[in-house]
Amino acid sequence: MxxxxxxxxxxxxxxxxxxxxxxxxxxxxxxxxxxxxxxxxxxxxxxxxxxxxxxxxxxxxxxxxxxxxxxxxxxxxxxxxxxxxxxxxxxxxxxxxxxxxxxxxxxxxxxxxxxxxxxxxxxxxxxxxxxxxxxxxxxxxxxxxxxxxxxxxxxxxxxxxxxxxxxxxxxxxxxxxxxxGGKNTIATFEYTPHKTLTDFFFRIDIKGLNGGHSGSEIHKGLGNANKILARILYKLVGSMADMELCAINGGNLHNAIAREAWAVIGIGSENKELARTLINQFTAEIEDELKDIDSNVSISMFSVPPVAYCIHPKVSCDLIYALMACPHGVMGMSRDIPGLVETSTNLASVKMGEDNTITVVTSQRSSVESRKEEVSSMVEAVFILADAEVSFTDGYPxxxxxxxxxxxxxxxxxxxxxxxxxxxxxxxxxxxxxxxxxxxxxxxxxxxxxxxxxxxxxxxxxxxxxxxxxxxxxxxxxxxxxxxx
Incomplete structure (x- = not known):
């Protein structure tokens, strides 16, 4: 038909x-x-x-x-x-x-x-x-x-x-x-490229998530590729002092829950098996967490050719910690209409620019104006603490x-x-x-x-x-x- x-x-x-x-x-x-x-x-x-x-x-x-x-x-x-x-x-x-x-x-x-x-x-x-x-x-x-x-x-x-x-x-x-109503909170990290000191480079890919509308589907608990990637990076940076973040990319639109994300990482070759073990363990955890809502989630790790430069170590740590701390999902339910999400925030996208910047876009929504501003300020504070420049869109009522x-x-x-x-x-x-x-x-x-x-x-x-x-x-x-x- x-x-x-x-x-x-x-x-x-x-x-x-x-x-x-x-x-x-x-x-x-x-x-x-x-x-x-x-x-x-x-x-x-x-x-x-x-x-x-x-x-x-x-x-x-x-x-x-x-x-x-x-x-x-x-x-x-x-x-x-x-x-x-x-x-x-x-x-x-x-x-x-x-x-x-x-x-x-x-x-x-x-x-x-x-x-x-x-x-x-x-x-x-x-x-x-x-x-x-x-x-x-x-x-x-x-x-x-x-x-x-x-x-x-x-x-x-x-x-x-x-x-x-x-x-x-x-x-x-x-x-x-x-x-x-809604508005976007946007964080920009500036960095100086740093010559890599490690000798083993690999890429992590998050794929297979359903994604969806960051308003009407935020209550479903759908997997967010940016948050999943942040959790992996947080585990890696906490387990190996020599980890270098060379590239990162995730999500696309401010009003969509991120379906895909990836990062390129450098580590010492002696940590290769540790990284693989951590990622395999984490993959099993995520598959279990999302088995009822995002059963096709896929996390892969594969080696890539050597990379000459990485993001400056301090900036990469600030970025990883901020992405880990940045809230995502339902922040409050309506007291007036049963079952209605009142306030939420979406970690929408992470993009590297050609001008040595990394831009993180988040989106806040609420039917209560003061709560929308509160959650926007919460996200702003996370990124200010990470030394990022923060700006806002005008929003809508x-x-x-x-x-x-x-x-x-x-x-x-x-x-x-x-x-x-x-x-x-x-x-x-x-x-x-x-x-x-x-x-x-x-x-x-x-x-x-x-x-x-x-x-x-x-x-x-x-x-x-x-x-x-x-x-x-x-x-x-x-x-x-x-x-x-």
Whole structure:
């Protein structure tokens, strides 16, 4: 079965088209051209703001002219992750989709259902002539995944609707009315290359982890390759005085749990068997720790040719100790909403630069602003103690729940009428653009909902096919049921 054989056909048709258009964060130009061509083909009004956000408008269907304007919103960009050895160029190649029983996934890469499926629903509504709805504004924002740039810079007056349906949630049957705010804490180590004094060099590779979204999946206890590597390095540096750290790399994106990491190490040849024994013992421990959540974890050690220079010993020790001390995972649960993560932090990436620097990116989230700042300060303190320079991104606000929302009641009533059961009303620990929209447009009445996605931000990303039909039915019923002004 192919993606174009799935139902609802019109949604999958546009999702397929979206997968053929490269759209990495901050490089959405080809998608913008696609949207411009789509609007022209369907004779729809399109406008673009300075940040390259796109708004496409569609008039109400007959008899619905007095219904309030509804904004349907999704982001254009996708997280670009692939398995090692997958020959995929995210700036030029289409995503290759695979129907796997009840799920749709990609061949070795992220699928881009986050948030391509939201875009597909918008396009399907814009292109259809048999759907009842009031005036529609479809907002397509840029760079949600790496900076929330589009939402942050959305111009005043760009949208006119007072109701917004965010199509960027990941569990069918759940309606979200709040989300966490977040910020990044970034540590930079500077070092002078140091001539190596050891005679045996080897590389440690951490692979096979599932990875995942650092917000919606942080509570699962998924393995973090950066933390696993830090634990190995801490054991080695504590067991052999001559250990030299020559190179290190781990993780990629601030909002993804690191799946892979590696380091190149120099030691005296007399310590080779000690290092091998320590790593083998540690591998057994990690496999046992993660057997129920990351059973494919792999830790390998293999020799490499001699390396002329290493990171200065003091800096390498400072870095290893800081990575070991840096918190990762859930830092607190909500006191108001059972089961909701309130505060978390993610040790996202460790990267060496060509300018003799090592940059460590961490990401903090919380639905309580003071707790977000507390955990950011905790991470900052760890790296200050390690003599690193620390900086922060601007961050983004959370979205406070409104249980008296008018559009929430419409969504609840229509879901029960359609499916004979109550939708779950929730807040999400992941960041959504809604908090930024509310800051610019305080009158907005918003909800967020979507079909079921799993393992987003990783090559295991997939979407449950049957839930797209359910979500689509619910979306259409909401549009049909919004009362006139």
């Amino acid at each position: 192919n993606i174009t054989d799935l139902s609802p056909a019109i949604v999958w048709k546009y999702f397929h088209e979206i997968t053929q258009v490269p759209r990495p964060s901050k490089k959405e130009g080809k998608m913008i051209q696609y949207l411009e061509s789509f609007a022209a083909k369907h004779n729809l009004e399109l406008k673009k703001d300075k940040s390259q956000n796109i708004l496409i408008k569609k008039p109400a269907t007959p008899g619905k002219e007095n219904v309030p304007v509804v904004v349907l919103q999704a982001h254009m960009d996708m997280v670009c992750e692939k398995n090692e050895g997958t020959p995929h160029d995210f700036e030029n190649d289409p995503i290759r989709t695979v129907v796997d029983d009840e799920w749709l996934k990609a061949d070795g890469t992220t699928l881009g259902a986050d948030n391509g499926i939201g875009m597909a629903a918008q396009l399907a509504i814009l292109a259809s002539d048999d759907i009842e709805h009031g005036p529609i504004e479809c907002l397509f924002t840029v760079d949600e995944e790496t900076g929330l740039t589009g939402a942050n810079n959305l111009e005043t007056g760009f949208i006119t609707g007072h109701i917004l349906l965010n199509l960027d949630s990941e569990d069918e049957g759940e309606i979200y009315i709040g989300c966490a 959370g979205w406070a729940p409104n249980t008296h929302s008018g559009i929430l009641k419409v969504a609840q009533d229509t879901y029960k009428e359609l499916f004979g059961k109550e939708a779950a009303i929730k807040a999400i620990h992941a960041g959504l653009e809604c908090g930024l929209f509310l800051k610019k447009y305080p009158q907005l009445d918003m909800i967020s909902f979507g079909p079921t996605l799993r393992d987003v931000h990783s090559p295991n990303e997939r979407i449950e096919i049957r839930t797209v039909e359910l979500w689509w039915q619910h979306l259409l019923e909401i549009l049909k049921s919004i009362p006139a002004k």
